[in-house]
Amino acid sequence: xxxxxxxxxxxxxxxxxxxxxxxxxxxxxxxxxxxxxxxxxxxxxxxxxxxxxxxxxxxxxxxxxxxxxxxxxxxxxxxxxxxxxxxxxxxxxxxxxxxxxxxxxxxxxxxxxxxxxxxxxxxxxxxxxxxxxxxxxxxxxxxxxxxxxxxxxxxxxxxxxxxxxxxxxxxxxxxxxxxxxxxxxxxxxxxxxxxxxxxxxxxxxxxxxxxxxxxxxxxxxxxxxxxxxxxxxxxxxxxxxxxxxxxxxxxxxxxxxxxxxxxxxxxxxxxxxxxxxxxxxxxxxxxxxxxxxxxxxxxxxxxxxxxxxxxxxxxxxxxxxxxxxxxxxxxxxxxxxxxxxxxxxxxxxxxxxxxxxxxxxxxxxxxxxxxxx
Amino acid sequence: xxxxxxxxxxxxxxxxxxxxxxxxxxxxxxxxxxxxxxxxxxxxxxxxxxxxxxxxxxxxxxxxxxxxxxxxxxxxxxxxxxxxxxxxxxxxxxxxxxxxxxxxxxxxxxxxxxxxxxxxxxxxxxxxxxxxxxxxxxxxxxxxxxxxxxxxxxxxxxxxxxxxxxxxxxxxxxxxxxxxxxxxxxxxxxxxxxxxxxxxxxxxxxxxxxxxxxxxxxxxxxxxxxxxxxxxxxxxxxxxxxxxxxxxxxxxxxxxxxxxxxxxxxxxxxxxxxxxxxxxxxxxxxxxxxxxxxxxxxxxxxxxxxxxxxxxxxxxxxxxxxxxxxxxxxxxxxxxxxxxxxxxxxxxxxxxxxxxxxxxxxxxxxxxxxxxx
Numbered sequence: 001x002x003x004x005x006x007x008x009x010x011x012x013x014x015x016x017x018x019x020x021x022x023x024x025x026x027x028x029x030x031x032x033x034x035x036x037x038x039x040x041x042x043x044x045x046x047x048x049x050x051x052x053x054x055x056x057x058x059x060x061x062x063x064x065x066x067x068x069x070x071x072x073x074x075x076x077x078x079x080x081x082x083x084x085x086x087x088x089x090x091x092x093x094x095x096x097x098x099x100x101x102x103x104x105x106x107x108x109x110x111x112x113x114x115x116x117x118x119x120x121x122x123x124x125x126x127x128x129x130x131x132x133x134x135x136x137x138x139x140x141x142x143x144x145x146x147x148x149x150x151x152x153x154x155x156x157x158x159x160x161x162x163x164x165x166x167x168x169x170x171x172x173x174x175x176x177x178x179x180x181x182x183x184x185x186x187x188x189x190x191x192x193x194x195x196x197x198x199x200x201x202x203x204x205x206x207x208x209x210x211x212x213x214x215x216x217x218x219x220x221x222x223x224x225x226x227x228x229x230x231x232x233x234x235x236x237x238x239x240x241x242x243x244x245x246x247x248x249x250x251x252x253x254x255x256x257x258x259x260x261x262x263x264x265x266x267x268x269x270x271x272x273x274x275x276x277x278x279x280x281x282x283x284x285x286x287x288x289x290x291x292x293x294x295x296x297x298x299x300x301x302x303x304x305x306x307x308x309x310x311x312x313x314x315x316x317x318x319x320x321x322x323x324x325x326x327x328x329x330x331x332x333x334x335x336x337x338x339x340x341x342x343x344x345x346x347x348x349x350x351x352x353x354x355x356x357x358x359x360x361x362x363x364x365x366x367x368x369x370x371x372x373x
Numbered sequence: 374x375x376x377x378x379x380x381x382x383x384x385x386x387x388x389x390x391x392x393x394x395x396x397x398x399x400x401x402x403x404x405x406x407x408x409x410x411x412x413x414x415x416x417x418x419x420x421x422x423x424x425x426x427x428x429x430x431x432x433x434x435x436x437x438x439x440x441x442x443x444x445x446x447x448x449x450x451x452x453x454x455x456x457x458x459x460x461x462x463x464x465x466x467x468x469x470x471x472x473x474x475x476x477x478x479x480x481x482x483x484x485x486x487x488x489x490x491x492x493x494x495x496x497x498x499x500x501x502x503x504x505x506x507x508x509x510x511x512x513x514x515x516x517x518x519x520x521x522x523x524x525x526x527x528x529x530x531x532x533x534x535x536x537x538x539x540x541x542x543x544x545x546x547x548x549x550x551x552x553x554x555x556x557x558x559x560x561x562x563x564x565x566x567x568x569x570x571x572x573x574x575x576x577x578x579x580x581x582x583x584x585x586x587x588x589x590x591x592x593x594x595x596x597x598x599x600x601x602x603x604x605x606x607x608x609x610x611x612x613x614x615x616x617x618x619x620x621x622x623x624x625x626x627x628x629x630x631x632x633x634x635x636x637x638x639x640x641x642x643x644x645x646x647x648x649x650x651x652x653x654x655x656x657x658x659x660x661x662x663x664x665x666x667x668x669x670x671x672x673x674x675x676x677x678x679x680x681x682x683x684x685x686x687x688x689x690x691x692x693x694x695x696x697x698x699x700x701x702x703x704x705x706x707x708x709x710x711x712x713x714x715x716x717x718x719x720x721x722x723x724x725x726x727x728x729x730x731x732x733x734x735x736x737x738x739x740x741x742x743x744x745x746x
Contacts, residue, residue, distance in 0.1 A: 018470065019746070020746075051689070097391070099390055121705060149687070278467050292744040313669075316745055347664055373393075
């Protein structure tokens with residue numbers, strides 16, 4: 001089963017088929033370089049999260065710029081990344097089903113594989129796979145930093161879990177998974193800084209509790225696009241796992257920097273090109289609906305033309321309106337959308353069209369898209 | 374680029390990998406048969422909408438049960454349906470880009486192809502493709518029945534557009550696309566009946582206006598799962614285009630029938646199987662998040678186990694909670710989700726696992742999924 005790419009190399013951007021996921025290659029390259037430079041400057045390891053792009057080529061560009069490897073959320077993503085040549089892959093997520101862990105152990109024959117656990121059952125499942133395959137796996141314990149999702153709260157149960165890891169013999173204890181989800185999109189820089197500081201305080205305590213029992217944490221990994229500088233400067237995080245910075249999106253573009261101005265550390269690089277298919281007085285429909293721009297979060301912004309707003313998403317259509325007096329759009333016109341949320345938008349597409357100076361330079365498969373097996 | 378199927382034929386359902394899209398083959402077969410029988414009984418043509426399932430095999434089952442062919446929303450869907458052997462395909466949607474219309478004309482070499490238009494620009498684009506390819510296309514004019522999406526409002530402009538179709542010579546005028554979106558999910562049967570009656574009144578007027586100029590409407594097509602019986606009994610619709618009935622979903626299961634009881638004309642047949650990956654007091658995470666169950670509409674219902682609610686969707690995780698005193702779930706447990714909205718949920722998957730009596734009978738590719746080029 002293959003799918004048709006929306007563009008040909010060398011086509012002008014305004015001639016590609018729509019709806020199409022498009023990346024501005026210059027903006028993306030600049031984002032990749034800036035994040036790598038920031039990690040180097042602050043002396044932390046950079047392990048970008050591949051859930052943002054799901055694309056092997058982009059992962060290789062990140063590694064070429066200095067990243068140690070990537071994070072994934074799913075075994076199928078890890079398989080796609082390994083197949084494309086990434087040699088250090090961390091599953092920053094619980095994997096508990098036996099067939100999935102067996103697949104992960106197979107990957108560990110050719111790549112450095114680690115994963116997060118947060119329960120004795122998860123530990124036992126990973127140990128069983130390592131035992132059966134004869135391949136050691138590294139596990140990190142996820143700390144619940146207050147997001148009420150997964151992770152073990154700080155306390156004796158966490159220390160016991162780490163001791164159990166060490167006791168297995170075929171699993172190595174790698175350290176702590178410490179991602180504070182709520183902190184990433186907090187509007188003000190002060191909120192993000194304070195949430196990160198509270199997380200760092202908790203993590204330091206967990207690390208010290210473990211140290212008191214003779215267990216060291218080689219890796220403390222976490223941090224996202226919105227909290228990179230605070231996490232890196234904390235002295236506790238050894239590794240950063242930002243994802244969205246590679247593309248940016250409207251949600252991150254809406255948060256503030258330290259001065260209260262817009263967060264401009266990275267450039268918006270990901271767009272969806274669409275075509276107007278129907279138009280009447282003051283309103284229109286375009287072919288970029290919820291199957292092309294994820295409706296998770298807010299609706300997309302219309303980047304071009306100006307004065308147009310996207311007010312509702314049907315599966316196959318976006319509904320647009322414009323103000324009286326605006327030029328509006330006509331059937332056949334192109335429009336460019338900025339997704340609110342890059343991760344689920346990328347997941348809807350099979351191809352990403354790389355554009356420079358208004359011309360298609362490359363079309364990459366999004367190998368790791370899908371429900372995530 | 375291929376993706377891994379989540380199941381093997383003959384596997385017990387509780388052994389397949391998750392998250393997986395699963396169809397209950399008996400329930401689906403019953404839905405397909407019931408809709409076909411209803412269309413026959415009422416003397417209307419049945420043309421199910423393939424946007425619900427996006428799967429060639431299911432389309433063939435619908436045709437085998439008596440459907441004339443399928444509706445699609447996108448040219449890439451039409452291509453997938455033609456490739457799988459469907460010979461009568463109607464694009465119930467505007468297609469205006471030249472490369473797309475050229476592809477559609479190519480399809481018309483081997484299948485009967487028709488499409489909807491709602492503007493002189495769309496008409497001109499379709500006529501150009503027909504002229505260049507030397508292949509006639511049939512066009513239907515979409516009537517704006519009050520949904521404020523696409524379509525031409527009743528009036529002289531609509532009559533003029535139909536005259537222009539006739540004047541082209543290489544396009545045939547097929548009739549009217551008359552889908553009333555708002556009517557389908559109205560909660561009470563009375564609302565759905567009244568909205569359909571108002572639409573029928575408008576359509577009859579348009580049909581008569583066209584008749585007065587000597588233009589006949591061989592086809593009036595529309596109607597969805599929620600309004601089938603009203604549309605079929607109207608005497609105006611010649612063709613029905615329901616989609617969701619094949620699977621049903623929580624949104625349709627929530628509307629009422631004529632007696633005020635739950636709408637049970639069709640059985641829920643589509644589920645997402647997931648696995649609990651993390652659990653703590655009163656809450657858990659499963660691997661069926663927004664990449665496996667579409668967040669368009671409401672969150673999915675938990676069908677099994679009982680007493681569990683799905684209260685938030687992250688991209689890769691669903692968050693679950695249970696009441697104190699409930700048995701709850703443990704890491705590794707299976708859960709079954711009922712999607713609120715089948716169309717966008719199907720679009721997230723590459724495979725659909727057909728199950729009968731708790732065992733995998735077949736695994737079908739979802740050939741027409743994707744952003745819809």
